[in-house]
Amino acid sequence: MLRLFHKSLKTGTVTTDYPEKRSVPVPGFQGLPEWQNQSCIQCGLCADICPTKAIKLQYGKNDSFWTVDPKKCIFCGYCVEVCKRAIVQSGQYELAESTLQTPHVQAFKHSVHIRHLDSGSCNACDWEMTTLTGPVYDIQRLGFDFVASPRHADVLMVTGPVTRNLEIAVHKTYAATPAPKLVLAVGTCACSGGICGKSYASAGGVDNILSVDVFIPGCPPRPQALIQGLLKAVGRA
């Protein structure tokens, strides 16, 4: 028993100070693509190679420019490689998008209970969620915790594109969660179907099945991005 204490004391505090202090990924991080418009010749190679058709040309008043939908982007970097001149993979990863008109701040305050709902993920998003409860991200310090039953939950964090074989379970879990409740689509598959798309086996994203309140894009989202999404959902970011 003494050895246990000794080891833990020797290790010290490992908990991150995110979100007080931002975490900036090192160069080379596979983040959201970013266009340097002055170098762009609008050849369209980026949009052609994009595996999830996330890149679209937008028209402004006098010009046009490329945009990427973070909910569809799988951060593969193919656009960066094919372009070589105008696109860089940026350090952007805090990409949560909320569809809430007014966040349920009053309903949840600083005690938010989350239920994970795997609707067919590749387990990468799940692993990052597991990390949140570990000593490094420790989301209990922010008033969030994971619970074992949907009946105890305020928030459903859904990972995966919703497979045919899980659709019924997704409906049942949603129905078992008491209102008011929030649905968070975690990861690109949950946000838009991602690489899985819509097929005989996949519904192509959680919002085709449930109404989604916050999208947290990423393939998978970094643990910090998950925290940002959670804070956004309860009106704290």
Added chain:
Amino acid sequence: MIRQDRIIALISNNFAGRVIITKTYVDELHLKTAKNELPILALKLHDWGFPLIQLTATDERDIHGQFRLFYTFANDNEKFLMVVSVSIAETEPSFPSLTNKVPAAHWYEREIRDLFGLDPIGHPDKRCLAVHEDWPEELYPLRKDFRLDTEVLRTNGQFQYNKVEGEGVMKVPVGPIHAGIIEPGHFRFSAVGDTVINLEARLFYTHRGMEKLAEGKTPLDALLIVERICGACSFSHTTSYCQALEKLSGTEVSTRVNYIRTVVLELERLYNHVGDVGNICAGVGFAFGTMHGARLKEDLMRLNEKVFGSRFLRGINTPGGLRRDISVLDSGLIRVALDELEHDFRDLVGIMLDTNSFIDRVLTTGILLNRTANDLHAVGPAARASGVDRDVRRDHPYAAYDRVSFKVPVYKQGDVLARIKVRIDETFESINIIRQILSEMPSGELTKPLGKIIPFNYAVGMTESARGENVHFIMIGKDNTIYRYMVRSASYVNWPVVPSTVPGNIIPDFPVINKSFELCYSCLDR
């Protein structure tokens, strides 16, 4: 003398004219036989000591009007694979089941029935597997005339669980949605009191149609699908995939590529093994181990991100080489991180293995018998903890594994503790392998263009992931696109052995038994 000479002679002596050799790669031999000869040949290969490691089908009706089955056997001593192909006429969509003689064939045959509509005659269990009970009869998603975006209505099918009857037998259904942050699967326990007398696992909930999705895609586009079959074995999957394509196109990657791939494969094993050792502690409520394991795993994932830009080692591999190089600075980062990890992890496992309350829960818990492991072809740390001395890295060397020396730890006990010990030993071996590789990193080009592949050629790529052998079968169609892709992950073969280890244990021990196998659902379900 080439590796295959002995077997070729053996086969021509036993099967003169009845088995044809169609192709030879350095580490692969392709054989062809007739449907009625298949059971004889397969049993002979099995009896000669070559395990069946993969069985899959293709729908080639649009080329020559037939389906084909591919049986892959591994010859570990002479270090090559044997792929036996058999044609199946559309008018007679069935094949003789091997399951009664070669139990490892059981799930493959059921899956082929579900996805291709070919009936394994004589199979003892013909319930659906890869599709669920609400899938309509006579609709087979991997047939070429089934479109990927077909909308399939649900039927009222019922799934029959095995019957367990008797006084005091209680059924405990668990899942598919679980209490923790875990992937979905349904477990049906039959218990008397706390003691489990039978466990049945119902899986394939996360079936996303990844194999169908890859069809018709270029190798580069399909790569992104392969990377996303599984989060935790992403790099191992892409390596199997790239190796199969490189074999098919005769592309020889540079030594540097092989060295870097080895580093990444071992970094993947490290974050998995260290995380798993910690996670097993969660199965018995030993929070000290769980938290320190999680901390060390996070350190390793941050290292992955620093060096390769991805915590899950995505975006590195590509057919013909690598998309990312490592600098001298990166090598330094890895070295320092490994030194710290080695010291820290040794401390942690020392304490874990000295904690009696922990050992009490894992010793003799969830024993996988050596015979079951062999019969069902279990792989990876789970098999090595039950006395099966197999490791793809040593037995079928790929990447730079023939350039490094390492031990393959094997334990005989087959319990949770043995599975933990295998992972602990392998963690130190991995650190050792990476150090050897980094100390002699050669120069060389990073990518080579993949040559043109002759249509309808096929090959198998194999790696040892943190969970065990990962076998990928690829057949290329016209215009260098994927015609058929089959992923047999380590979890695919290990899932069926898990239920065999639970009877006799109490229900509260199931989480720790399950965690000690640490299987992926998404790798299996695809």
